[in-house]
Amino acid sequence: MTSSDLNWALGLTVLLGLAAVTQTADVDGGWSPWSDMKTPCSKTCQGGTQTKVRSCTNPAPEGNGKLCVKEDKTLTAGAEWHTTPCNTQACWVNEWSDWYNCSKVCGRGIKSRFAMCGNETCTGAQYKVEKEPCNTWVKNTSICPSPCIGKACPDYAICRDESTNEDPIANCVCTMGFTMHSSGKCVRPNHPHPPPPPGQVTDLPPAQKVVATVISKTASTIIIVMVSITLALFLILRIFTPDRIIQMNMEIALLCAHVMLMFPTSIVNYPNFCRAVSIFVHFFFTACFLFMMLEALHMYAFVGHVVKKDGMLSKVQNTLVGWGMAMFIVLCSMCFEFNNYGGKYHCWLQMDTPLVYGQYVPVIVIMVITLTLIEAAGAADFKQMKDIDEAQLLSAKFSQRTNLIIMPLVFSHWVVGMMSEYEQNMPLYSIFSILNGVTGVVVFLLHCFNNQQVREKMKGCFNKLRGKSKT
Known part of the structure; x- marks a missing residue:
């Protein structure tokens, strides 16, 4: 075989290989299974969402093969994301904590209790508080100290305990003819002498x-x-x-x-x-x-x-x-x-x-x-x-x-x-x-x-x- 024959044979071989490559069969794309890994739920309760993914790789489309069809009927050779509901249970169930102690030991105050989060850990503002008034004076009247203890009265005034069965009441009362001013101080009245007590005559006329x-x-x-x-x-x-x-x-x-x-x-x-x-x-x-x-x-x-x-x-x-x-x-x-x-x-x-x-x-x-x-x-x-x-x-x-x-x-x-x-x-x-x-x-x-x-x-x-x- 001459050299020219050899060159022709090699060229024919290359052409046959190229023809084989260009004549590969077309393959339609197919979806892979939905992923087991999902994004975290967007809420811990009361209906959140999470996302899973699949790709058009099973098999991937080849040649003139068809692309994968998304659920919304669009074609893609890439991935499809799917959102599913999660944590659909209610955040609050009908369970409350015990009432906490009243904010006042002897008197009217506020007591509180908290709701329990249903099967989830409450985060952020996800808790519920209920408040109502309370009165500890009624039950503890016999042991509660006088409300006058520790009460500061102005000069020339004394504290008078005027408590009832419902509430502790302590009032500052001015003495020695002084009267209580709007400023909270005891002052002498503008008239020369205060009214006389029962049985006593008024002050004498000036003369x-x-x-x-x-x-x-x-x-x-x-x-x-x-x-x-x-x-x-x-x-x-x-x-x-x-x-x-x-x-x-x-x-x-x-x-x-x-x-x-x-x-x-x-x-x-x-x-x-x-x-x-x-x-x-x-x-x-x-x-x-x-x-x-x-x-x-x-x-x-x-x-x-x-x-x-x-x-x-x-x-x-x-x-x-x-x-x-x-x-x-x-x-x-x-x-x-x-x-x-x-x-x-x-x-x-x-x-x-x-x-x-x-x-x-x-x-x-x-x-x-x-x-x-x-x-x-x-x-x-x-x-x-x-x-x-x-x-x-x-x-x-x-x-x-x-x-x-x-x-x-x-x-x-x-x-x-x-x-x-x-x-x-x-x-x-x-x-x-x-x-x-x-x-x-x-x-x-x-x-x-x-x-x-x-x-x-x-x-x-x-x-x-x-x-x-x-x-």
Whole structure:
């Protein structure tokens, strides 16, 4: 075979191969099975969707073969995506959690419960809450604390527990004539004085008020002057016997009490200062009665022949006992009735509050003890003691009688003074003035003539004056 024959044979072979390639059979496309893997469901409940896929590869179309037909009748040699429903169950089933505790331990609040998600884990906002009002005060009234505990009230106000069987109620109530302002503070009303309590007359008209003030201040001035003269006389004569020390303390207490009453009525506009004056008035009058009781005890020690001289207590002891007991009594009253010290029209002691018991009961007890000591000293037949100080015994016998005069006078002018201020009564003011003047004069005369040394000096002065008159 020549070379030309060989070349022809090779060319023929190539042509035959090309013809075989171009004459391959046509193949129609077919769908593969739907995939087992699906996209996650778009919802956990209440109907979501997920997607699966198949491809036109079983077999793939070849030649002039047909393409795969989608469900929507379109042709493709690629893939088809199919969406199917999922998690079609309801999100909420008829199951609720237990009610949680009420938001308030003692009172009205809110309680809540939560719905359970049906067979799925709730995510995001997929939960349901139900709320309703609750009242724990009704069941726990007996163990719940007062709503006033921890409640802050403004100055001059106290908390008042006004709870009902249904609700805890705590209201701040202004005292001492103050009224609650819209700002939540206690303020004095614009009118000069608040309305009087039941049974008390209104404040006096301005003209009568001036007259009443002049009368009461004049009355206090009289007693201040007379007691001051008494104190000055004994200081000049330098008489400081045990019985005189008791009387001196009683006079100082009476003097200070009336000095407190000399403050102008305008101090009611300064509640704290007015309360302080009221407390001191209570303290000094109580001390006055206590020293009269100690004088009666000193008298009983001599008249009853218990001691020979100087009494049962020393000068210092009498002073400390008198002022100390008065302070104790007033402090006890302050613990319970502090807010009731001070008044609407005055700064005396009040007649329309429980404080009246703290004023009268201790004084009445003291007076009963004093009268008992005086009666016991005068009624019994005591065995005489030898070497008893006759001068002090004589002064004690004088004291036994003078106390029976001074103590009722002090008590009566104290009571009438309180009533005149409380009632704003002109006749009572006049009686108060008269009693003050009488009390001051009686204290001066009886305390002076009660003392042996004063009597001797007065007798000497009288004799000198009589001798000069004869010459």
